[in-house]
Amino acid sequence: MDVQGTVADGFEPVRDAFAENFARRGERGAALALYLHGRKVADLWGGTKDADGQEPWTRDTAQVVRSATKGVAAAVPLLLHQRGQLDLDARVSRYWPEFKANGKERVLVRHLLSHRAAVPALDTPLTPAQAGDGVSGPEAVAAQAPAWEPGTDHGYHAQTFSWTIGELVRRVTGRTIGRWVAEEIARPLGLGLWIGLPEAERPRVGRIGDVPA
Known part of the structure; x- marks a missing residue:
C-alpha cells in the first residue's frame, strides 16, 4: 500500500508505523498529522475512503471524529468565558432556566464541562430522529433528575454532552454550536471542521465500514 x-x-519510523497498520492490522483508510513544538513533522494519508475500497483517501478527505468532537465543543464555552460572555462558576440555570428542574438547580457551568453534572444518560431514551432534532435532547436532559449529587462525582456524559453544551451555547450566543464553531473557529483558522456537516462537503467524507477482527 502506497503511503x-x-x-x-x-x-521516518512514523511513516513505517503508519504503513504497518495497513500491512498487518487491516487498516483500510487513514490520515495522520503530527506537530512537535508547533512544527508539522508528519502529514500522511493512504488507503481508501469507502467501504468497497474503490475511492482513494486523499489529502482533503474528511472523517467523522466521533467523541473527539467533545473537545471542540468544550472549547466554545471556554472561549465565551475568555470573552466575558459566560461565567464558569455560574449556575447553568442562569443561562438556561429550565435546566434546574428535578434537583439540578446547583449545577454549575464548569460541572457540564467536567462531566460532573450528574446527567450522563436519560431515563427515557430518545428515538434517532428526536436525538438529532436539536430540541428533544436539550428538553429531555433539562427534565432529567441527577444520578448523583451534582459536582461531587464524575461520570462520562457520553450521551448528553452534546445537548448540554450545545444548548448552553445557544442560550448564551443565540447561535447553534455548529454555527458558532464555523464562524468563530473553523473559518478564521481555515479548518475543514464542522459540527453539522454542510451538504456540499459530504463527498469529501470517508465512509466508515466494518473492519474484520
Whole structure:
C-alpha cells in the first residue's frame, strides 16, 4: 500500500508505523498529522475512503471524529468565558432556566464541562430522529433528575454532552454550536471542521465500514 505525504527528517519510523497498520492490522483508510513544538513533522494519508475500497483517501478527505468532537465543543464555552460572555462558576440555570428542574438547580457551568453534572444518560431514551432534532435532547436532559449529587462525582456524559453544551451555547450566543464553531473557529483558522456537516462537503467524507477482527 502506497503511503502518501511527508515526514520530517528523523520521523521516518512514523511513516513505517503508519504503513504497518495497513500491512498487518487491516487498516483500510487513514490520515495522520503530527506537530512537535508547533512544527508539522508528519502529514500522511493512504488507503481508501469507502467501504468497497474503490475511492482513494486523499489529502482533503474528511472523517467523522466521533467523541473527539467533545473537545471542540468544550472549547466554545471556554472561549465565551475568555470573552466575558459566560461565567464558569455560574449556575447553568442562569443561562438556561429550565435546566434546574428535578434537583439540578446547583449545577454549575464548569460541572457540564467536567462531566460532573450528574446527567450522563436519560431515563427515557430518545428515538434517532428526536436525538438529532436539536430540541428533544436539550428538553429531555433539562427534565432529567441527577444520578448523583451534582459536582461531587464524575461520570462520562457520553450521551448528553452534546445537548448540554450545545444548548448552553445557544442560550448564551443565540447561535447553534455548529454555527458558532464555523464562524468563530473553523473559518478564521481555515479548518475543514464542522459540527453539522454542510451538504456540499459530504463527498469529501470517508465512509466508515466494518473492519474484520
